[in-house]
Amino acid sequence: MFPKNAWYVACMPDEINDKPLGRTICNEKIAFYRGEEGRVAAVEDFCPHRGAQLSLGSVCEGKLVCGYHGLVMGCDGKTVSMPGQRVQGFPKIRSYPVIERYGFVWVWPGDAALADPAKLHHLEWAESPEWTYAGGLYHVDCDYRLMVDNLMDLTHETYVHTTSIGQKEIDESPVNTKTEGDHVITSRFMENVMPPPFWKANLRGNHLADDVPVDRWQVCHFYPPSHIMIEVGVAHAGQGGYHADPKVKVSSIVVDFLTPETETSMWYFWGMARNFNVKDTNLTAQIRDGQAKVFAEDTEVLEAQQRNLLKYPERKLLMLNIDAGGVQSRRVIDRLVAAERPEKLAA
Amino acid sequence: MFPKNAWYVACMPDEINDKPLGRTICNEKIAFYRGEEGRVAAVEDFCPHRGAQLSLGSVCEGKLVCGYHGLVMGCDGKTVSMPGQRVQGFPKIRSYPVIERYGFVWVWPGDAALADPAKLHHLEWAESPEWTYAGGLYHVDCDYRLMVDNLMDLTHETYVHTTSIGQKEIDESPVNTKTEGDHVITSRFMENVMPPPFWKANLRGNHLADDVPVDRWQVCHFYPPSHIMIEVGVAHAGQGGYHADPKVKVSSIVVDFLTPETETSMWYFWGMARNFNVKDTNLTAQIRDGQAKVFAEDTEVLEAQQRNLLKYPERKLLMLNIDAGGVQSRRVIDRLVAAERPEKLAA
Amino acid sequence: MFPKNAWYVACMPDEINDKPLGRTICNEKIAFYRGEEGRVAAVEDFCPHRGAQLSLGSVCEGKLVCGYHGLVMGCDGKTVSMPGQRVQGFPKIRSYPVIERYGFVWVWPGDAALADPAKLHHLEWAESPEWTYAGGLYHVDCDYRLMVDNLMDLTHETYVHTTSIGQKEIDESPVNTKTEGDHVITSRFMENVMPPPFWKANLRGNHLADDVPVDRWQVCHFYPPSHIMIEVGVAHAGQGGYHADPKVKVSSIVVDFLTPETETSMWYFWGMARNFNVKDTNLTAQIRDGQAKVFAEDTEVLEAQQRNLLKYPERKLLMLNIDAGGVQSRRVIDRLVAAERPEKLAA
Helix, strand or coil: CCCCCEEEEEEEEHCCCCCCCCEEECCCEEEECHHHCCCCEECCCCCCCCCCCCHEEEEEEEEEECCCCEEEEEECCCEEECCEEECCCCCCCCCCEEEEEEEEECCCCCCCCCCCCHHCCCHHHHHCCCEEEEEEEEEECHHHHHHHHHHCHHHHHHHHHHCCCHHHHHHHCCEEEEEECCCEEEEEEEEEECCCCCHHHHHHHCCCCCCCCCCEEECCCCCCECCCEEEEEEEEEECCCCHCCCHHHEEEEEEECCCEEEEEEEEEEEEEECCCCCCCHHHHHHHHHHHHHHCCCCCCHHHHHHHHHHHHHCCCCCCCCCHHHHHHHHHHHHHHHHCCHHHHHHH | CCCCCCCCEEEEEEHHCCEEEEEEEEEEEEEEEEEEHHEEEEECCCCCCCCCCCCCCCEECCCHHHHHHEEEEEECCCEECCCCCCCCCCCCCCCCCCEEEECEEEEEEHHHHCCHHHHCCCCCCHHCCCCEEEEEEEEECCHHHHHHEEEEEHHHHHHHHHCCCCCCCHHHHCEEEEECCCCHHHEEEEEECCCCCCHHHHHCCCCCCCCCCCEEEEEEECCCCCCEEEEEEEEECCCCCCHCCHHHEEEEEEEEHHHHHHHHEEEEEEEEEECCCCCCHHHHHHHHHHHHHHHHHHHHHHHHHHHHHHHHHCCCCCCCCCHHHHHHHHHHHHEEEEEEHHCCCHH | CCCCCCEEECCCHHHCCCCCCCEEEEEEEEEEEEEHHHCCCEEEHHHHHHHHCCHHHHECCCCEEECCCCCCCCCCCCCEEECEECCCCCCCCCCCCCCECCCCCEEECHHHHCCHHHEEEEEECHHHCCEEEEEEEECCCHHHHHHHHHHHCCHHHHHHCCCCCCHHHHHHHCCEEEECCCEEEEEEEEEECCCHHHHHHHHHHHHCCCCEEEEEEEEEEEEEEEEEEEEEEECCCCCCCHHCHHHHHHEEEEEEEEEEEEEEEEEEEEEECCCCCCCCCHHHHHHHHHHHHHHHHHEEEEEEEHHHHHHHHCCCCCCCCCHHHHHHHHHHHHHHHHHCCCHHHCC
């Protein structure tokens, strides 16, 4: 269950630099490629001639050429030409609005007429030279909403990520959740705690003492359709925490774009944006490697959870206070999906 | 089709020494672990909070701790505690009666109220210092009843196990099958035959001549729900066979616990108990390696048979005299399954 | 959708030299083996005793012996004997007409009463010392009719086989298709073109200059049920092309036997018969390796096409002039399948 009238991250720009990419998003099989002047384009991954997979073809002078019989497809889904054929009567295939921005390729899998670039989620850090970003992509066999739950309740860090970012004090600190329109925020603040290994490493990465107590924070933001940005960081204790001077803290944004593939599988674009010591590429690589391990731990837990839910579909799950972030985010999703039902769109 | 009100072998004790084990038995997803004082425990592998797989968690002070959000589960299926939560109203999950005995962990996947430890199948050899045991575990993609058929008719040894225990004289010797209550016995005696390779090796293992004729016996015992013990052995010919003096024979018990996983897959706990030269660990290892090869041969045959039966479900199979052991054992199983139907239990 | 009353290639002779072979053909699970005097035989791969897979057994004195309990199966599907059993009442299993000829084993998966060896497709080149043949076998996850389409329209060579046999002039040359009874012919002739890499190598293999223009031809022949023979070759330009003197050309026959496994999978027996430099075994190996690469390229395209068609079953495909070969071949197939419907057979 996912809204289709929304901008989702489809792929990383370098996934389509050399050749087209076939990827299923929101149950749509889509061929992504770079068209004229390198602009990204996306059409159904289905050649109107004989149903070949267009993404197995090549790009020639900005057009997607089917790798079976050379049909030339335009980025609007209309066949441009085919050797020896008149193509005016060929059926049109769907094309998908697509935008390359902020270091990602975004696609709108729903009604193209409603696709407004202004609706694209704004990412300040992606446009600022004071920030840097690195991340990766995992395919996960679970409903993307299980990942929403996961990321909007970081209590799990204590148990799932015991050797990196987990610590007992997470459990012991109250969590606060609120909803502002379609924006859900869950926050947790820990004062005067020892930093766990991941944060010790980041403190050292910013040339700060790592063996002293810190104030730690986690502020999770859910934005539709399923983008989750988590402000995280630690500051030397008693210096203002979240608001402390940059000289005594390390802070960053955990970036999670959750893109449904099918009802029970998803593409997980994960990474971290940071604004300290941004030119240290070794530090960047170290953070990315650490995150890769952390998110692989989540993947194992969520895929097992998905199998359990498929085996016992009738069981009700609990909704505790710690689950409020996921619950409220799912309500936003439910509302968006309901608004896309035919009778709603006609109204 | 399997009775659920019965003790099945669930796992080997060392499978749960370091961490919990998730295993499906009779279609039930179960988490096995060592609770207080190392006592085995078993609960549904489904956290009542969000459906996570409990067996991915850890054991802390004898309690199973969910690896997602730290819910602490008691061995009775009641939530003990959860950080920051009142758990009294949490739904109970199932717990399963479980016993560690005879070097195995046993589970009762049916109605816990009916689970009587006295109903556990008694294994004399497992408690005697004059015997030793070694074995292994295979996952087999077939209905466990195909394995019952297989083990209650050893005619197949001639064809499936040609290089180890098979010999032409098996075919040529009559088989006798009888049922005593729920206990089915199939026996075959061969006189004055040359021992096949597996038995030659055992004769040598017991410091007996291996190049002389022997009397060989096979007495297969089926006990509910699906335990099969096969008395096997050879004695130098003319010395009394099955009843010969231990000094002129080698005898042992092939131990087969067949535990259904689903309708078409099973856990196969196989091994051999012997009472000759029991301290010779090299001999023990050699026998286990030989059995591993033999039972892998069965597995290939039975998985192919299962695929055939699934493709042609309407076909009737033959029930010959050699199949009597399997046929009579299946009748016992049918009777036990029928007795578990709701209307029977209510009566 | 495939006719069953037809001779299909079942396997290569050496696939059954050492032991039986189990293979599904037209949805029938069949055990192939060498019976008396090495003659090929084929019966259902289902033992009438307990449903074991007969092809896992062995051949003893020309009879197939079940590897489970030693049932001896005759090549007519009647049980010959079984140790200790009377077998007269055993149910008969199907046997399949089978012929070894032309270096292939052929099977008739339909009504045995209609199997006429005279209906076997005649292969002149297979009986002539002036020709040699080499080939291979691929399992392909697609409806065999997608492969018919592929082979009856070689336009795709330009796009799928860019580094071996593809060249732009294929596209630019008109194609001619005609049907003579159940025989469909699609032909294309290119004049005064440079030979692509595969043909350069063949020219050199026949001690001819490879850096001069050639006339190139492709004449595709579809014969029921799904045999496709493609006359291909190049001659030095202006010497008569297809009809040129053998001293200035290289010509051969691409041999494609398409045998359905299920509705959406097939066995692809591919190869090349040639009548130049036939004793050069290095050349033979080089051609076979080249073809292996070419047909692997087709396989990738067709399996992706099949997945697309399964996901979007309601979509109509285009039938262009270049598709005429496939379209007309499918009409022949449709007619043969229709003729096999019960009401037709009864008429």
